[in-house]
Amino acid sequence: MCGIVGFIGKKQAAPIILDGLSKLEYRGYDSAGMAVFDGEKINVVKAAGKLKRLVELTHDGAEIKGFAGVGHTRWATHGQPTSENAHPHLNGKGTIAVVHNGIIENYISLKKMLTKKGYSFKSETDTEVIPNLLDYYYKGDPLEAIQKTLHRIEGSYSFGIIFADRPGELYAARKASPLICGKNDEGTFIASDVPALLKYTRRVYYIGEEEIARLTENSIEFFDVDASPIEKEEVEIKWDASAAEKSGYEHFMIKEIYEEPKTVKDTIRPRIKGNTVEIEELGMTDEEIKEVGGIFIVACGSAYHAGVTGKYVFEGMARIPVNVDIASEFRYRNPILNEKDLVIVISQSGETADTKEALRVAKQAGCKVLAIVNVVGSSIAREADKVMYTWAGPEISVATTKAYSAQLVALYLLAIKFAHVRGRITDDEMTSYIQDLKKLPDQIELLLGNREKIQHFANRYVAAKDVFFIGRGIDYAISLEGSLKLKEISYVHSEAYAAGELKHGTISLIEDGTLVVAVATQKDLLAKTVSNIVEVKSRGAFVLAVTNVGSTEVENVSDYVLFIPETNRYFANSLAIIPLQLFGYYVSVGRGYDVDHPRNLAKSVTVE
Numbered sequence: 001m002c003g004i005v006g007f008i009g010k011k012q013a014a015p016i017i018l019d020g021l022s023k024l025e026y027r028g029y030d031s032a033g034m035a036v037f038d039g040e041k042i043n044v045v046k047a048a049g050k051l052k053r054l055v056e057l058t059h060d061g062a063e064i065k066g067f068a069g070v071g072h073t074r075w076a077t078h079g080q081p082t083s084e085n086a087h088p089h090l091n092g093k094g095t096i097a098v099v100h101n102g103i104i105e106n107y108i109s110l111k112k113m114l115t116k117k118g119y120s121f122k123s124e125t126d127t128e129v130i131p132n133l134l135d136y137y138y139k140g141d142p143l144e145a146i147q148k149t150l151h152r153i154e155g156s157y158s159f160g161i162i163f164a165d166r167p168g169e170l171y172a173a174r175k176a177s178p179l180i181c182g183k184n185d186e187g188t189f190i191a192s193d194v195p196a197l198l199k200y201t202r203r204v205y206y207i208g209e210e211e212i213a214r215l216t217e218n219s220i221e222f223f224d225v226d227a228s229p230i231e232k233e234e235v236e237i238k239w240d241a242s243a244a245e246k247s248g249y250e251h252f253m254i255k256e257i258y259e260e261p262k263t264v265k266d267t268i269r270p271r272i273k274g275n276t277v278e279i280e281e282l283g284m285t286d287e288e289i290k291e292v293g294g295i296f297i298v299a300c301g302s303a304y305h306a307g308v309t310g311k312y313v314f315e316g317m318a319r320i321p322v323n324v325d326i327a328s329e330f331r332y333r334n335p336i337l338n339e340k341d342l343v344i345v346i347s348q349s350g351e352t353a354d355t356k357e358a359l360r361v362a363k364q365a366g367c368k369v370l371a372i373v374n375v376v377g378s379s380i381a382r383e384a385d386k387v388m389y390t391w392a393g394p395e396i397s398v399a400t401t402k403a404y405s406a407q408l409v410a411l412y413l414l415a416i417k418f419a420h421v422r423g424r425i426t427d428d429e430m431t432s433y434i435q436d437l438k439k440l441p442d443q444i445e446l447l448l449g450n451r452e453k454i455q456h457f458a459n460r461y462v463a464a465k466d467v468f469f470i471g472r473g474i475d476y477a478i479s480l481e482g483s484l485k486l487k488e489i490s491y492v493h494s495e496a497y498a499a500g501e502l503k504h505g506t507i508s509l510i511e512d513g514t515l516v517v518a519v520a521t522q523k524d525l526l527a528k529t530v531s532n533i534v535e536v537k538s539r540g541a542f543v544l545a546v547t548n549v550g551s552t553e554v555e556n557v558s559d560y561v562l563f564i565p566e567t568n569r570y571f572a573n574s575l576a577i578i579p580l581q582l583f584g585y586y587v588s589v590g591r592g593y594d595v596d597h598p599r600n601l602a603k604s605v606t607v608e
């Protein structure tokens with residue numbers, strides 16, 4: 001989704017802004033622009049398409065001089081991805097430049113009001129009202145103008161703002177959309193995400209809800225929405241800078257798939273003490289765990305798919321009723337929540353607007369909210385009652401892989417903990433689950449060693465038009481994610497179906513040569529899935545099966561088989577998803593697509 005970078009200091013701003021924006025490209029965008037103050041006026045360059053275009057237009061930033069500026073990568077919401085609609089936007093006089101992430105929900109009425117006062121607009125965006133509203137309120141005090149503007153607008157925002165008559169200052173403000181700032185000897189920075197700043201500083205400040213920041217070349221001050229000063233603590237970013245680089249891999253996605261053994265290990269290790277699972281950050285006594293009435297798991301996209309697996313694991317292992325909801329549905333469906341329910345929200349970015357709102361709905365209902373989040377210090381992490389971090393490090397590719405794997409194991413750990421405390425599993429069973437958990441990283445490694453076989457198969461099916469993924473129970477949850485991986489990066493139409501449901505409609509779409517990926521890891525359901533494989537085969541399907549080593553009954557009825565090593569039934573997703581992620585990746589590579597930046601998608605969706 002949109003990215004913001006701003007700089008003010010002793011160095012030329014444009015190259016720093018371009019470099020920062022390049023680190024945010026992974027978030028997904030369709031146009032880019034920047035505004036730099038040259039000592040007299042604000043100069044703006046914007047272009048539809050990739051950042052490369054902006055780099056060319058400005059000769060790597062050399063053509064646009066000045067020591068203060070703001071830049072933006074835009075993911076179109078209001079208006080086409082054209083250069084007119086790209087940010088920054090200026091007031092009519094060209095004296096105030098604004099970049100914006102989020103949506104100004106009342107922009108139509110504000111536009112009407114401003115038009116009546118004589119203001120005119122050049123773009124179709126909601127954002128353009130902001131520089132004009134600032135202009136309307138500006139009487140020489142930027143803080144006052146920003147404060148008044150924030151009081152007038154509804155929606156979500158993070159802003160980077162420069163005023164031509166305040167050459168030594170850069171302003172930022174945010175609500176419901178992330179923004180951080182940082183400082184080094186050369187100047188101060190703002191950015192919507194950590195990777196943009198890693199090269200310059202590791203000490204950052206998180207701008208809070210409805211807070212304003214004023215940056216000069218060597219200072220950062222914070223104010224609340226009423227312009228009263230506030231104190232803020234610096235946070236040290238511990239990410240390894242190379243984690244946000246490709247390090248020789250062709251794409252971030254394949255690099256991140258290769259990081260899965262480490263990610264899984266890093267997420268499990270701190271929570272295993274001897275033969276027990278200890279999740280300190282859960283902050284719940286055994287009594288409180290016993291009292292939990294039901295669990296709601298709420299998330300979007302792949303995180304939701306991890307939640308679907310979580311339901312099977314929690315219900316199977318701990319016998320607690322679990323509802324899994326898509327966050328955008330949960331927040332509006334007036335869910336029946338009880339104070340004894342535990343709500344688990346899952347999010348890689350910690351910034352997904354729907355998930356964040358679902359969290360608020362749950363808190364309002366008096367539920368305890370546990371967040372499983374990857375990005376440290378993100379909004380969801382800060383708003384939840386408790387946070388269980390997945391230790392996947394920065395995930396750059398839009399299609400999630402390692403963060404999803406980390407979410408799965410976080411859920412397994414929780415389920416084991418709950419099952420044990422609630423007397424559903426014995427000490428020995430817990431020990432056995434822990435042994436299986438510890439084996440997962442090596443088993444994933446083993447599966448990665450098989451990538452050529454998957455690449456070979458993907459090349460064969462690179463021209464596929466429709467693909468169906470089927471499975472039962474946890475295998476259905478795996479199918480959901482396998483199907484999403486394929487469609488989001490290779491643009492092949494693909495659907496996941498509960499294997500038993502296929503015959504209630506979808507089977508009419510199966511014809512000669514249609515690829516059906518059958519996931520069959522759940523031993524008690526194998527015979528049933530085998531019947532479904534036979535059903536589709538007899539209608540002409542070509543079946544790729546993902547099943548357990550030694551599963552001859554599945555092998556006998558399928559056309560091509562990928563085996564996963566032996567694990568217990570609950571953890572099969574962590575293994576079966578690896579070949580499916582690789583399959584999606586290699587089909588996308590084979591079709592020549594931009595794997596890390598799939599069209600129309602964004603890494604972190606901070607709007608509804």
Ligand code: G6P
Nearest residue numbers: 300301302303347348349352602
């Ligand atoms: C976007 C991404 C998906 C991701 C989903 C949830 O749609 O493209 O890959 O699964 O958001 O993101 P989150 O950061 O909340 O896990």
